[in-house]
Amino acid sequence: MKEGNRALSLYTVLVFIFLLGPLVIISITSFEPGTVLKFPPEGFSLKWYQNIFEVSAFMETFKTSMIISLLGNLLALLLGVPAAYALSRYRFRGRDTLNAIFLSPVLIPGIVLGFTLLRYLIVVYGLPIVAGLLIGHTVIMLPFIIRVIASSLENFDFAVEEAAQSLGASRLQTFFKVVLPNIRSGILAAILIAFLESFNNVDISVFMTGPGISTLPIQMLTYVQNYFDPTIAAISVILMVLTAALMFVIERLMGFAYFTKR
């Protein structure tokens, strides 16, 4: 058994080197002083980090990405919190079907969803591109919001709600003063997970760009296809630091149990 254990732990180490090695390499190359990405870098320089702030397209698209992700998140919350509450609180026929419908955007290939939104929202209904971008991002955030919030409502005892109501609280009061505070960390975690999902999205956004409108991942994609300097490596490092920070907060809020649940 000991032999087997050692082989298995070596195998696991190799798997994690494969998983994390490329991210370490990209981080190291971001400090390359030359104009071409190299590993190992030929010196140490922060100039590509500086370049991020000098290429206005990166700053512009970062702003767009932030606005779309935050606004879309708010919209997804307004639609998703009531739905998650209804699905957890009430027992009725067709509940499983409705649940499946709300989670279905993850089943539709993103690239297909992006294309159909471009074809109908923008071209047929004539919505502006920004609206299409916002709506598309809301659609893909909705399942994450509903799933995370529904799973934190699973641990909520609805008897408490009835107790509050029997003491004279209205339904709305009960919701805001009893239910919401109890699932606050679940809601915050849902916001962060949905935010990352939206902020990193390519499949929808790639169809929703126009004059002056693009998101950061799309800008990065275009940049990489034309230049091979360390700017993208530098942006990658900043994005990874942000991701790690958000992940730390998610862990604090609800642990990682959500991720291993299917």
Next chain:
Amino acid sequence: MNKRAIYLLLPGLLFLAAFMLVPITLTVGSTFVQDGKLTLEGYLHFFRDGYFNRILLTTLRVSVVTTLICMLLGYPAAYYISRASARKKGILLALSIFPLLTSPVVRSFSWMIILGKKGLINSFLVNTGLIDKPLDILYTPAAMMIGLVHLFLPLIIITLLGVMENLDHELVRAARSLGASPFAAFRKITFPLTVPGLIIGGILVFVGSLTAYTTPALLGGKERVVSTFLYQNAMTLNDWQAASVIAVIMIVITFVVVGLMNAWANRLNPKG
């Protein structure tokens, strides 16, 4: 149904109906109509075209291989993590979740640095004199597979981990006390009980690979898969009829694969 529940569900349902269901239904419908007539021409044209069939085949091949490699790498790793001490488990779980939350653009780009003509692997091989000319790895199906395995490995690891955590370890202990060797206990108990998880994880990887856009777009070069072909038809060639047909084919394949594999996983599930 409770009236209150309806009011709470309605906004979300209307939103999804307007911005997902209707556009997709219209897209599906549009593929059966040409010059005002009902026809299957859109599809026939595609399947008669050798070019599209090759793309479809490449996509399926890449997805199958990616799924198998992910299973091969992910299962033992997940098994190891599930048996590790709480502290180690927490660290390894965090290290699996981190790439999952990291932008696919960043992750695919990191492989461009490694696989490129002047990339890490080629400069190592050339510098050590093992080869004279750099190998063409980047912009091949192999590069796509490597990128996709990297993209989806965390997903299968954490899915399997979820299943392994729920495994009743009393069963394993019982088998051991009845004289089974550790390997026999694994083969007869742990493995069969976690196979449904392997299939579910496999579905996620397969469907993900089948529909991924970023990784093939960056690592595939001119090599097309269905998702990059859909994008090309829609945005470069402006052939929306063709793009719609590809979209429908992608939806159908996704649903068929998910349906079949789910049924399979359920049948294997002893509790099911």
